[in-house]
Every structure is written in structure tokens, then in C-alpha cells.
Amino acid sequence: MPNQPTRKSDRTRARILAAARELFGEHGFDGVSLRDIAGQADADPALLIRYFQSKDRLFAAAAEIDLRLPELTGARPDDVGCILAAHFVETWEDPRTGTGLRVLLRSAPTQKETAERMRAIFAGQVMPAIRAVDRSGASDWKAAIIASQVLGFALTRYILELPAMTHMPGDELARHLGRLIQTILDSERITDADP
Amino acid sequence: MPNQPTRKSDRTRARILAAARELFGEHGFDGVSLRDIAGQADADPALLIRYFQSKDRLFAAAAEIDLRLPELTGARPDDVGCILAAHFVETWEDPRTGTGLRVLLRSAPTQKETAERMRAIFAGQVMPAIRAVDRSGASDWKAAIIASQVLGFALTRYILELPAMTHMPGDELARHLGRLIQTILDSERITDADP
DNA sequence: GCGATATGTCAACAGTTGTTGAAAAATGGA
DNA sequence: TCCATTTTTCAACAACTGTTGACATATCGC
Numbered sequence: 509m510p511n512q513p514t515r516k517s518d519r520t521r522a523r524i525l526a527a528a529r530e531l532f533g534e535h536g537f538d539g540v541s542l543r544d545i546a547g548q549a550d551a552d553p554a555l556l557i558r559y560f561q562s563k564d565r566l567f568a569a570a571a572e573i574d575l576r577l578p579e580l581t582g583a584r585p586d587d588v589g590c591i592l593a594a595h596f597v598e599t600w601e602d603p604r605t606g607t608g609l610r611v612l613l614r615s616a617p618t619q620k621e622t623a624e625r626m627r628a629i630f631a632g633q634v635m636p637a638i639r640a641v642d643r644s645g646a647s648d649w650k651a652a653i654i655a656s657q658v659l660g661f662a663l664t665r666y667i668l669e670l671p672a673m674t675h676m677p678g679d680e681l682a683r684h685l686g687r688l689i690q691t692i693l694d695s696e697r698i699t700d701a702d703p
Numbered sequence: 704m705p706n707q708p709t710r711k712s713d714r715t716r717a718r719i720l721a722a723a724r725e726l727f728g729e730h731g732f733d734g735v736s737l738r739d740i741a742g743q744a745d746a747d748p749a750l751l752i753r754y755f756q757s758k759d760r761l762f763a764a765a766a767e768i769d770l771r772l773p774e775l776t777g778a779r780p781d782d783v784g785c786i787l788a789a790h791f792v793e794t795w796e797d798p799r800t801g802t803g804l805r806v807l808l809r810s811a812p813t814q815k816e817t818a819e820r821m822r823a824i825f826a827g828q829v830m831p832a833i834r835a836v837d838r839s840g841a842s843d844w845k846a847a848i849i850a851s852q853v854l855g856f857a858l859t860r861y862i863l864e865l866p867a868m869t870h871m872p873g874d875e876l877a878r879h880l881g882r883l884i885q886t887i888l889d890s891e892r893i894t895d896a897d898p
Numbered sequence: 899g900c901g902a903t904a905t906g907t908c909a910a911c912a913g914t915t916g917t918t919g920a921a922a923a924a925t926g927g928a
Numbered sequence: 929t930c931c932a933t934t935t936t937t938c939a940a941c942a943a944c945t946g947t948t949g950a951c952a953t954a955t956c957g958c
Contacts, residue, residue: 515904515905516904516905516954516955517904517905517906520905520906535813536733536812536813538731538733538734538813539733539813541944541945541946542945542946542947543944543945543946551906552906552907552908553946553947554906554907554908554947554948554949555905555906555907557946557947557948558905558906562946562947563945563946563947613812614812614813615812615813616862616863617731617808617809617810617812617813617858617862617863618730618731618733618734618809618810618812618813623862623863623864626863626865627863627864627865627866630865630867635867648867649867649871649879651867652859652865652867652868652871653879653883655859655865656852656855656856656858656859656860656865656868657851657852657855657883658855659855659858659859659863660851660852660853660854660855660856660858661851661855663812663851663854663855663858664847664850664851664854665851667811667812667818668811668812668818668821668822668854669818669822670821670822670825670847670850670851671822672825672830672843672844672846672847673847673851676844676847684844684848687886687890688848688852688883688886688887691882691883691886692883695882710934710935711924711925711934711935712934712935712936715935715936736914736915736916737915737916737917738914738915738916746936747936747937747938748916748917749917749918749919749936749937749938750935750936750937752916752917752918753935753936757916757917758915758916758917
């Protein structure tokens with residue numbers, strides 16, 4: 509039976525992937541061995557290779573994400589910051605999507621390929637979304653600063669876990685971030701003459 | 704001769720430390736082996752242990768930093784954001800201080816003790832500095848958000864190296880960041896009634 | 899029952915890691 | 929020169945890594 513709707517191995521494959529996402533998200537690529545993942549998934553280390561070919565490919569599968577940024581073209585310009593911030597908090601708090609993001613952000617600083625993937629996500633998903641709502645000619649620096657804000661919030665709250673950040677309720681966090689994003693979107697390019 | 708002004712070994716010790724700072728800052732704790740550092744410092748791997756006892760202690764020595772935040776009590780309130788931002792860019796761009804910061808931020812996501820050290824720096828250096836210039840009762844969340852902004856800038860520019868961030872001139876970066884920090888300092892606490 | 903295929907287990911490989919202790923070389927004062 | 933101390937080198941250790949291939953077990957149509 510080559511391709512039945514649900515094969516026996518698909519469930520263990522999913523178990524392995526779930527364990528990998530959880531451990532990679534908490535300790536990063538180098539902090540987790542295949543035997544660690546195999547132990548958590550109740551599987552043999554050789555199976556991980558059988559199903560995912562290599563540790564890198566397993567990590568790549570665990571780090572697969574889609575930002576699913578909301579459509580912004582129809583939104584009121586003053587609401588864009590709020591919308592983006594709310595979407596950010598939702599995506600990071602929901603384990604189904606947040607775990608993958610944690611995997612990515614946790615390992616990107618020490619894994620060159622992961623950093624490259626984040627750059628690709630920025631160029632392919634974040635920049636187009638900002639361009640769609642920014643009528644000023646050069647919106648690239650706005651996208652970059654917004655990305656730095658969002659990643660700064662994520663880093664301090666979910667990765668470094670600064671107490672002042674983890675203690676903040678999600679909706680308050682969203683309002684702060686929304687305000688800041690809106691500030692960037694509304695601002696003009698800073699020139700040398702600016703104080 | 705027990706304690707001459709400059710002993711022979713002090714120079715190789717310094718060479719080892721410099722190599723460690725450079726490599727740890729670029730690849731993180733797990734991405735660098737003692738043999739890598741020894742190779743770069745033209746020394747024997749055993750020497751690193753002899754001088755620093757263990758890899759963890761060597762890393763700790765390489766990650767030793769002091770933010771040296773400027774005295775803000777006398778500054779005009781409207782200038783604080785600009786002052787902090789300028790100090791931030793200087794500290795990160797200067798290799799003497801920037802390398803140590805890179806070591807810290809690169810490894811903090813995967814090294815629990817390094818993350819703990821960053822939390823300590825935040826509590827011991829950043830929060831007091833913000834408290835000194837903020838007259839509103841609760842300035843802790845302001846300090847947390849400012850830290851997230853600063854770390855977001857550092858992460859995207861020096862660690863992930865988003866092109867839109869690395870291409871930005873230092874002074875432009877400082878002006879953007881200064882504006883944002885000032886916005887946070889001037890803002891009031893957000894309540895549920897806030898749109 | 900049989901045989902084929904899919905699934906899981908086991909032991910072992912070659913390489914790298916941090917760390918150690920003993921031996922060798924360099925250094926400088928007597 | 930010889931001696932004592934500092935500085936460096938060398939070889940090896942035990943543990944862990946990703947990965948492999950051979951073997952065992954289960955599953956299911958017939």
C-alpha cells in the first residue's frame with residue numbers, strides 16, 4: 509500500500525517533528541542532539557534520519573513558518589499599527605505558530621542559514637506588506653525599523669524573558685507595540701537638518 | 704619573579720582572550736571550539752584551560768562588559784532619547800566595546816547563563832538609568848520597552864544583518880532610535896480606554 | 899498459513915568535544 | 929655554567945556527536 513490516506517509512520521513522523529520543534533525552540537540547534545529529540549518522541553535516533561535525512565533537514569522542517577500577515581490594503585491608515593501589533597501577539601502566543609517562530613529566532617543568531625532564512629522572510633513577506641500601506645517613496649527603512657521593533661519585543665519577551673516583559677499582559681503589549689509601529693509609519697524620513 | 708609589571712604569559716593570555724572575543728562574537732558559544740580559539744591565537748588548546756580553567760570561564764571573561772550609560776540626571780528631558788541613542792550607536796560600532804556586546808547578544812538566546820546575565824544587566828544598569836529621568840511612578844515598563852527597542856536594533860543590524868539595517872548610516876540610525884526612545888519616555892501608561 | 903512490504907531496533911563507525919597530566923622547552927638570576 | 933621557575937607542547941582520556949547498515953518485528957493482502 510504505497511499511499512494510503514494515513515499511514516502508520518506518519519504519526520511517528522509527526523511525533524518526531526513535534527518533539528523537534530519543542531526542543532529546538534527552547535535550546536536552539538546546537539543545544540539539542542538527535543538523541544534528545546528521539547528520547548522526547550519515544551523513537552529511535554536512526555528513525556529521525558530515516559524520515560528527515562539529516563539533522564539540518566529536520567531543523568529546516570521544524571523551522572518552517574508562514575507569517576500570514578493580514579491584508580492591509582483596505583485598512584484605515586491609522587489602524588495599521590494596531591492591526592499588525594495584534595497579529596504579532598496572537599501569532600507568538602499561539603503555540604501552533606509561536607513554537608516555529610521561537611525555533612527561528614532562537615537559532616538565527618548562531619546559525620547562518622537560519623539568519624539567511626529570516627532575511628528572506630523579511631524581504632519576501634514584511635517589506636511587501638509595508639510597501640502596500642506606505643505611500644511615501646522609500647518605505648524600506650520603515651519596514652526595517654518595524655521589523656527591528658517586532659523582533660525586539662519577541663526577543664526580550666519570549667527568548668531572553670526579561671521579567672518586565674513577560675509579566676506584561678498580551679493586550680497591553682499589543683497596544684504599546686501598535687503605537688510604536690504607527691509612529692514609524694506616520695514619520696517622514698529623517699534628514700540631517702532634523703534636531 | 705612572582706609579580707613583575709608585565710609577565711610573559713600575560714601577552715599570550717591577552718591574545719587568547721582577544722581571539723575568544725572575536726570568535727565567540729561571530730559564531731556564539733557552541734559554534735566555537737577551544738581548538739578554534741587556540742588556532743586563531745597561535746596557542747595550544749591546553750593553555751586556554753591553564754589560563755581560564757574551563758571553556759565557560761573563558762566565555763565569561765570574553766563576555767564581560769560595562770554599558771557605561773551616561774549620567775542623565777542633569778540632561779534636558781527632551782534630549783534624553785537622543786543622548787541614549789547616540790551612546791548606543793557609539794558603543795556598538797566601536798570594536799573595543801562592540802565585540803563584547805556581540806558576544807553577549809549572540810549567545811544569550813541559547814545560553815541560559817548568558818541570558819541570565821543580560822537580565823542582570825537590565826535590572827542593574829538600564830532600569831536605574833531610566834528611573835533617574837522618569838518622574839512617572841512606574842517607569843519599569845518604559846525601561847523594558849526601551850531595552851526591547853535597543854536590542855531589536857542591535858539584533859537586526861549586528862547579528863541578523865538585515866541589509867536595510869546594515870546599509871543605514873550610523874547617524875541616521877541614531878536619530879531614528881532617539882526619536883523612538885523619546886516617544887516612549889514621553890508617553891503615559893496605556894489604559895484599556897485607550898483606542 | 900505464506901510472502902512482501904513497511905516500520906522499528908540495535909550496535910557500531912569515525913569524528914569532534916572539553917579536559918587532564920606529564921614531559922619538554924624557554925627564561926633569567928646565581 | 930647550573931638551577932629553579934615560568935611557559936609551552938604533546939599525547940591521550942572519556943564522553944558525545946551525526947550517521948550508517950544490518951537485523952528484527954509488525955502489518956496486511958492473499
